[in-house]
Every structure is written in C-alpha cells, then in structure tokens.
Amino acid sequence: MARTAGSHSDITGPRIQEAALKLFARHGFAAVSMRQIAGEVGLQAGALYNYTPDKQSLLFDLMRDHLNDLLAARAAQPMPDDPMARLEGFARFHIRFHTDRPDEVFIAYMELRNLTPENFEAVTGLRGKYEDELEDILRQGVDAGVFAVPDTKIATLAVIAMLNGVNTWYRPGGRLSLEAVETIYWDMVRKAVTA
Amino acid sequence: MARTAGSHSDITGPRIQEAALKLFARHGFAAVSMRQIAGEVGLQAGALYNYTPDKQSLLFDLMRDHLNDLLAARAAQPMPDDPMARLEGFARFHIRFHTDRPDEVFIAYMELRNLTPENFEAVTGLRGKYEDELEDILRQGVDAGVFAVPDTKIATLAVIAMLNGVNTWYRPGGRLSLEAVETIYWDMVRKAVTA
DNA sequence: GTCTATATTACGATAGAC
DNA sequence: GTCTATCGTAATATAGAC
Numbered sequence: 430m431a432r433t434a435g436s437h438s439d440i441t442g443p444r445i446q447e448a449a450l451k452l453f454a455r456h457g458f459a460a461v462s463m464r465q466i467a468g469e470v471g472l473q474a475g476a477l478y479n480y481t482p483d484k485q486s487l488l489f490d491l492m493r494d495h496l497n498d499l500l501a502a503r504a505a506q507p508m509p510d511d512p513m514a515r516l517e518g519f520a521r522f523h524i525r526f527h528t529d530r531p532d533e534v535f536i537a538y539m540e541l542r543n544l545t546p547e548n549f550e551a552v553t554g555l556r557g558k559y560e561d562e563l564e565d566i567l568r569q570g571v572d573a574g575v576f577a578v579p580d581t582k583i584a585t586l587a588v589i590a591m592l593n594g595v596n597t598w599y600r601p602g603g604r605l606s607l608e609a610v611e612t613i614y615w616d617m618v619r620k621a622v623t624a
Numbered sequence: 625m626a627r628t629a630g631s632h633s634d635i636t637g638p639r640i641q642e643a644a645l646k647l648f649a650r651h652g653f654a655a656v657s658m659r660q661i662a663g664e665v666g667l668q669a670g671a672l673y674n675y676t677p678d679k680q681s682l683l684f685d686l687m688r689d690h691l692n693d694l695l696a697a698r699a700a701q702p703m704p705d706d707p708m709a710r711l712e713g714f715a716r717f718h719i720r721f722h723t724d725r726p727d728e729v730f731i732a733y734m735e736l737r738n739l740t741p742e743n744f745e746a747v748t749g750l751r752g753k754y755e756d757e758l759e760d761i762l763r764q765g766v767d768a769g770v771f772a773v774p775d776t777k778i779a780t781l782a783v784i785a786m787l788n789g790v791n792t793w794y795r796p797g798g799r800l801s802l803e804a805v806e807t808i809y810w811d812m813v814r815k816a817v818t819a
Numbered sequence: 820g821t822c823t824a825t826a827t828t829a830c831g832a833t834a835g836a837c
Numbered sequence: 838g839t840c841t842a843t844c845g846t847a848a849t850a851t852a853g854a855c
Contacts, residue, residue, distance in 0.1 A: 441838085457737060459654035463831060475833075476839050484831070539734060542652060579808050580800075586793055587786050587812055594785025598778075605775075613774050617782055621816040636820085657848065671821050673850070 442480045444470045449487045454532035458488050458543045488540060489548040495533040496555035502526055503562060512570030513619070519563055520618050521611045523592045528599050528607060535596070560585055567622065577624035588618055637675050639665050644682045649727035653683050653738045683735060684743040690728040691750035697721055698757060707765030711817070714758055715810045718787045723794050723802060730791070755780055762817065772819035783813055 448469035452461045463484055467474045481487045506522050509515050527534050537552070544552060564585040570576030578584035592614060599610055643664035647656045658679060662669045676682050701717050704710050722729050732747070739747060759780040765771030773779035787809060794805055 455737070457652065457654055459652055460738070462829075464829085472838095473840060474831085475841085478832070479838060542650070543655070579811070583793075583800075583805075583808055584812070586789055587809065590789025590792070591782050591786040594781055597785070598781055605778075610778075613778055614782065616774070617779070617816040620818070621812040623815070658850085659848085667820095668822060669849085670823085670851075674820060679849070 441470065441472070445472075445477060445480050445487070446491065450491055450532050450536065453488065453491070453540065454535045458484075458536075458540045485545060485548070488536075489544060489552070491533065492537050492540070492544070492548075492552050493555065495530065495537050496552065496559070499526060499559055500555065503559065512566060512573055512575055515566045516570065516576075516618065516622070517615055519566055520588075520592060520615045523589070524595050524611050524614060525607065527593065527596055528601075528610075531596055534593075538593070560589060563588060570622070575624055576622045578622050584622060588622070591618065636665065636667070640667075640672060640675050640682070641686065645686055645727050645731065648683065648686070648735065649730045653679075653731075653735045680740060680743070683731075684739060684747070686728065687732050687735070687739070687743075687747050688750065690725065690732050691747065691754070694721060694754055695750065698754065707761060707768055707770055708814070710761045711765065711771075711813070712810055714761055715783075715787060715813050716806045718784070719790050719806050719809060720802065722788065722791055723796075723805075726791055729788075733788070755784060758783060765817070770819055771817045773817050779817060783817070786813065786816075
C-alpha cells in the first residue's frame with residue numbers, strides 16, 4: 430500500500446539478496462561485481478544503491494541473517510535433558526539445517542576475511558554462540574559420565590568440522606537419503622565422544 | 625654461474641611464489657593484485673611476467689606443488705600392515721603436515737573456484753589420490769573386522785573434514801603441543817571408526 | 820631482468836533526468 | 838525507483854628502453 434504504480438521495492442530487495450547470495454557462493458565476493466548482481470536481477474548497477482549502501486553491507490547482511498536464522502532455528506528445537514539425546518538432536522539438526530542452505534553456509538565460512546573488522550566481530554560472535562551450545566552439551570555429558578573427551582572446546586570444534594563436511598559432498602537426490610546421512614554421521618559422532 | 629651481475633632470477637622466482645602464497649592466503653586470490661605481489665617482492669608489476677605467464681598460473685602452481693608435496697611426503701611414511709597402526713600413522717601425519725603449512729592448505733581449499741576448469745581437474749585429481757589412501761586403510765580395516773563404518777567413502781570424507789578442522793584453530797606455541805593435539809584427534813578418529 | 824609507460828578494460832559509487 | 842552518464846581509480850597484461 431501507499432506505493433506508487435511500478436514500484437517493486439518490496440520484491441526487488443529480496444531478489445538482490447538472492448542474486449548476491451548465488452553469485453558470491455559461486456564465484457566469491459571479491460570476484461563478483463555490482464554490475465553482475467544488477468544484471469542477474471535485471472537492473473542497472475546504480476539502482477542497487479537504493480537497497481544497499483555498499484557491496485560490503487550486501488555480504489554482511491547475508492552472513493548475519495544466516496547466523497540469526499541458525500540460532501533461531503536451533504532455539505526452536507526440542508531440548509531433552511539427556512545429554513545423549515541432546516547431542517543426537519544437535520547433530521541431526523546441524524546436518525539438516527546446513528544441507529538445506531549450502532550457499533549461505535559456504536559464504537559464511539569462506540568470506541569471513543572480506544568482512545570489515547567490525548562486521549567480522551559481529552559474525553564470529555554469532556557463530557560462537559552456536560558453538561557454545563554444542564560445548565554445553567558435551568560438558569553436560571562429561572559431567573554425567575556418558576561422554577569422555579579430554580577437552581570440550583576441541584571436541585566441539587572437531588564435531589562441527591566433521592558435520593560441516595557433509596556440505597562438501599551431499600546433494601539432494603543422491604544415492605543416500607538425508608535421513609541416512611544423518612544417521613551415519615550421528616553414529617560416528619556418538620562413538621567419537623562416548624565414554 | 626653463467627649469470628650476469630645483478631641477476632637474481634634464481635632467488636626472485638621463489639620469492640614471488642612466497643609473496644603470492646602469503647597474500648592469497650590472507651586476502652584471497654581475487655582480492656590480490658599483481659602490483660601487490662610485485663610490491664611485496666620489491667619489483668614493479670611488469671617484472672612478474674618474467675616468471676609467470678599470468679596470475680592464474682601463480683595460483684595453480686601453488687596448489688599443484690602443495691598437493692605433490694603432500695603425496696610425496698605421505699609416500700615416504702612407514703606403512704605398517706596393521707590397519708589400526710596405519711590409520712594412526714595417517715591421522716598423525718595429516719595433522720603434522722597440514723598444521724605445518726597453513727597458508728598452502730588454506731589456499732588449496734578456498735581457491736578451488738578460481739581455477740580454470742583444466743586446472744581444477746588437475747588439482748581435484750591429486751587430492752582424490754590422497755583421499756584414496758585413507759579410504760584404502762578404512763576398507764582394509766573393515767575387511768579385517770577392526771573397523772565398522774557403513775560407507776568407507778563417507779567415513780573417509782568425515783575423517784578428513786575432522787582432521788582438517790585442526791588448522792582452523794591450532795597455532796604453534798599455544799596451550800597444547802602438536803603431539804597432544806594429534807593424540808586427542810587420533811583418539812576421536814579411532815573411536816569413531818572402531819568396530 | 821627490471822624499469823617506465825601505456826593499452827584496454829573494469830571496478831565501486833554518485834549525480835541528476837525522468 | 839530506475840535510468841544514463843560519469844567520476845576517479847585500479848585491474849591484467851604488454852611494449853620497448855636500458
């Protein structure tokens with residue numbers, strides 16, 4: 430409403446984000462020009478600046494929104510008391526969420542060095558919150574005697590690295606269902622940390 | 625010998641590689657200019673073209689040399705018959721080799737999409753050879769009944785992803801020795817694949 | 820082998836008409 | 838909100854003097 434005829438700002442903004450997401454994931458932030466992004470949406474380069482103050486903000490918004498989505502989705506998950514059930518929930522959630530958003534995940538890991546220092550701090554802060562959730566689970570399990578890891582911080586990073594690896598090869602419609610992939614990885618995670 | 629006074633081609637070439645390695649790792653291939661590389665070595669940009677036909681070759685040579693070094697170093701390792709001992713050797717070798725060359729490893733993973741298609745094929749082919757070594761170990765262990773993994777290919781990728789994760793946080797002189805890190809990761813890998 | 824100079828192209832971002 | 842046009846800068850790569 431209250432919008433002039435021919436105005437598309439409500440739909441153009443998201444289309445620019447989508448185009449930037451796809452192009453940054455495919456070619457890398459530094460290798461993609463504002464002209465390319467505009468072309469993908471069917472605009473001239475100058476028109477992009479009605480939606481973003483600069484190229485950096487385009488990247489930062491993608492990463493921040495992705496990590497906020499991740500934290501919100503995780504917060505909406507059931508949280509059983511049992512550490513083993515909690516860890517299984519985390520592992521399966523992590524794989525589902527990340528395989529569902531390969532471009533966002535790729536950018537969030539690969540383009541950290543193209544963020545300004547302030548934006549880098551914000552993004553790594555959000556990621557740290559997510560990692561802390563896993564570390565809490567591991568610590569809880571160690572205290573309960575069901576997990577045995579010499580260092581919960583290192584185990585956290587090791588488990589996340591392993592789970593993130595799914596994104597390097599998994600494609601929907603491949604020879605294994607996502608459910609089967611989840612089970613295989615959960616099995617390895619469980620064995621790796623069990624006492 | 626047989627070299628004119630003031631000639632430094634035998635030392636300048638490697639210095640250019642080192643500068644490119646450092647700058648590509650720090651800022652990314654696409655974000656680094658030939659002028660920056662030349663400046664790091666104390667040359668003008670044009671002089672670089674006495675050593676490399678173009679920027680792409682600079683990147684490809686770094687990645688190819690790194691992977692060839694990896695395969696040669698692995699081939700020089702002792703190869704016990706026992707699958708458990710072989711897997712431990714692989715895990716410890718992988719961590720030692722990769723933590724010793726963080727810049728090369730970073731580039732070899734992050735800059736794949738900046739390779740031309742032919743160069744990409746060459747690099748992924750070399751990496752595949754290395755991954756095949758781990759898969760052979762896992763298959764041998766499964767056949768011998770000491771390992772239990774539902775899919776050796778997936779287990780291979782999972783183990784490598786976990787081991788590669790060390791490079792995201794390990795720094796020499798930190799609170800844990802490399803030997804201690806090796807042992808922690810080997811422990812998790814062993815438990816994850818053991819029957 | 821390195822330099823200066825340059826050809827050619829492209830970049831991010833802005834101004835002002837419509 | 839989008840366009841055309843442009844500013845100012847920088848990119849890869851090459852040519853030719855020394």
